[in-house]
Amino acid sequence: xxxxxxxxxxxxxxxxxxxxxxxxxxxxxxxxxxxxxxxxxxxxxxxxxxxxxxxxxxxxxxxxxxxxxxxxxxxxxxxxxxxxxxxxxxxxxxxxxxxxxxxxxxxxxxxxxxxxxxxxxxxxxxxxxxxxxxxxxxxxxxxxxxxxxxxxxxxxxxxxxxxxxxxxxxxxxxxxxxxxxxxxxxxxxxxxxxxxxxxxxxxxxxxxxxxxxxxxxxxxxxxxxxxxxxxxxxxxxxxxxxxxxxxxxxxxxxxxxxxxxxxxxxxxxxxxxxxxxxxxxxxxxxxxxxxxxxxxxxxxxxxxxxxxxxxxxxxxxxxxxxxxxxxxxxxxxxxxx
Amino acid sequence: xxxxxxxxxxxxxxxxxxxxxxxxxxxxxxxxxxxxxxxxxxxxxxxxxxxxxxxxxxxxxxxxxxxxxxxxxxxxxxxxxxxxxxxxxxxxxxxxxxxxxxxxxxxxxxxxxxxxxxxxxxxxxxxxxxxxxxxxxxxxxxxxxxxxxxxxxxxxxxxxxxxxxxxxxxxxxxxxxxxxxxxxxxxxxxxxxxxxxxxxxxxxxxxxxxxxxxxxxxxxxxxxxxxxxxxxxxxxxxxxxxxxxxxxxxxxxxxxxxxxxxxxxxxxxxxxxx
Ligand code: SF4
Numbered sequence: 001x002x003x004x005x006x007x008x009x010x011x012x013x014x015x016x017x018x019x020x021x022x023x024x025x026x027x028x029x030x031x032x033x034x035x036x037x038x039x040x041x042x043x044x045x046x047x048x049x050x051x052x053x054x055x056x057x058x059x060x061x062x063x064x065x066x067x068x069x070x071x072x073x074x075x076x077x078x079x080x081x082x083x084x085x086x087x088x089x090x091x092x093x094x095x096x097x098x099x100x101x102x103x104x105x106x107x108x109x110x111x112x113x114x115x116x117x118x119x120x121x122x123x124x125x126x127x128x129x130x131x132x133x134x135x136x137x138x139x140x141x142x143x144x145x146x147x148x149x150x151x152x153x154x155x156x157x158x159x160x161x162x163x164x165x166x167x168x169x170x171x172x173x174x175x176x177x178x179x180x181x182x183x184x185x186x187x188x189x190x191x192x193x194x195x196x197x198x199x200x201x202x203x204x205x206x207x208x209x210x211x212x213x214x215x216x217x218x219x220x221x222x223x224x225x226x227x228x229x230x231x232x233x234x235x236x237x238x239x240x241x242x243x244x245x246x247x248x249x250x251x252x253x254x255x256x257x258x259x260x261x262x263x264x265x266x267x268x269x270x271x272x273x274x275x276x277x278x279x280x281x282x283x284x285x286x287x288x289x290x291x292x293x294x295x296x297x298x299x300x301x302x303x304x305x306x307x308x309x310x311x312x313x314x315x316x317x318x319x320x321x322x323x324x325x326x327x328x329x330x331x332x333x334x335x336x337x
Numbered sequence: 338x339x340x341x342x343x344x345x346x347x348x349x350x351x352x353x354x355x356x357x358x359x360x361x362x363x364x365x366x367x368x369x370x371x372x373x374x375x376x377x378x379x380x381x382x383x384x385x386x387x388x389x390x391x392x393x394x395x396x397x398x399x400x401x402x403x404x405x406x407x408x409x410x411x412x413x414x415x416x417x418x419x420x421x422x423x424x425x426x427x428x429x430x431x432x433x434x435x436x437x438x439x440x441x442x443x444x445x446x447x448x449x450x451x452x453x454x455x456x457x458x459x460x461x462x463x464x465x466x467x468x469x470x471x472x473x474x475x476x477x478x479x480x481x482x483x484x485x486x487x488x489x490x491x492x493x494x495x496x497x498x499x500x501x502x503x504x505x506x507x508x509x510x511x512x513x514x515x516x517x518x519x520x521x522x523x524x525x526x527x528x529x530x531x532x533x534x535x536x537x538x539x540x541x542x543x544x545x546x547x548x549x550x551x552x553x554x555x556x557x558x559x560x561x562x563x564x565x566x567x568x569x570x571x572x573x574x575x576x577x578x579x580x581x582x583x584x585x586x587x588x589x590x591x592x593x594x595x596x597x598x599x600x601x602x603x604x605x606x607x608x609x610x611x
Contacts, residue, residue, distance in 0.1 A: 014443070014444070015428060015442075015443060015451075017440070039428060039443075039451045041428055041429050041440065041453070042429075043429075043438070043440070044438065048438060048440065049440050052440070052486070052491050053486060053491075054402065054486060054489065054490050054491050055490070055491050055492075056402075056490045056491075056492060056539065058538060058539070059444070059490070059492050059535060059536075059538060059539065060442070060492070062538070063442075063444040063492075065442075247577075291541065291542060291543065291572070292542045292576065293576075294573065294576040294577065297569060297572050297573045297576060298573070
């Protein structure tokens, strides 16, 4: 993918792979029309391209291709322990997309997938029926954009449009859409709904510059957040991942103060808080593909297969951060792992 | 290193001339020509021969994953939509015999046509192939893909084809064919340049440091575990903007006689790097 299409703000994919079985879906037809100068390559199964051996994540990230595919079961998964469930025991996540247009240095997807090309699933009706099936029994929490950014992808495939009516009618389901995007089209063109939370991941601007390549600045994200709020959407702030280190720790206090000088804390639904953490296996893989990353050179402590900062250090930093945050927001509105 | 495989001398000779490649007289099994950063091998016709030749040079010249394997050769077309002598970049290969598909990544040649290629183990003539109206056919690409994917990053196996005929490959004029390669040589050169630049991103940023750490560990009898710890600290120091090479150089001429002394020096270096 060339990051931007000529002078417009449209993303461009040099190569678009299309599964034979995906050809007749609406999303595929729309993409073929929209990107009619891309090279379309017909494939049998997305894994024939996505799972090839010896792919290089870094090179592909700079030249991302799009793969349109039909997903087979399962369509939703039980939420893992490393994710926040915000108090819901029926916590699920789903992935309409594999991979993301952003390139955060700390992103665990680099260790999870063999490729950084983007797979977009086109059979949205199948997702809907399984979501309905599994979650109809009791109230559930569904993270719909946990390991990608649906709002950032909205101008390529507007998944939020396709799912809007479904989510709206299905009140048993509380949906969280996590984003770092400054794209505010969705908030401007749709009415808010009670069971949809837009969760903005925010970090100090220097942390964004250091670790979150291709993502919008803090101010651009705050602007989008304000639009979402002014349109009546429920907004969550995710302060996750938090980094500890002599080169970053001092950014947080001014960041929290700035954030709540811009946003009225009363308007915020709640805050998610979490430290940088990653499964040991993913970490080992990324360490190899990103030899120039200081983040993956540091030593962390290992607990239950997850690498992160030592418990006592986390506790100390968290206490310090919460002291600042609770000046603005009630303690029981802050969720941490 | 850029490894080029062509089936025929006819396809190779304009490249040998352009890159000023010299015959490697130490190799008898194949005709291999090379300069400092290009090695060319003539495989003979067919995908098995192509795979064998590719594996031969990739392993004989101890390739790294960042090296590049390019197959340059002719293909036939059954559609007049293509021009004779036109260069095409291949983004999908269908092996007609096995039914297997291959997908070379294409991150170069912005304005050059990209197409699917069918690879057959025997020559295909007009009329033999009635399945699809726009089709390109060669006899080597699937073999090159099989070989490349074992040794290199996927984006480094590249298939470039030049249209030689409309599936009527008899009595082709050799000089005209050579001309087709010659006419495309600047495009081929640009593609090779783009591929090399792409792989620059993958250069080991700690090459210099790694070499000094190796020398130091040898001189000071450090264990493998110590070497690993030292290299990690050196990397960290460099990423923090320090000059670990200068620190390591201070210790390079030092020699230790007993293990205990080595340990003491090791701690000293580690301390200095922090
Ligand atoms: S936004 Fe999230 S999913 Fe996308 S690269 Fe960053 S961490 Fe990964």
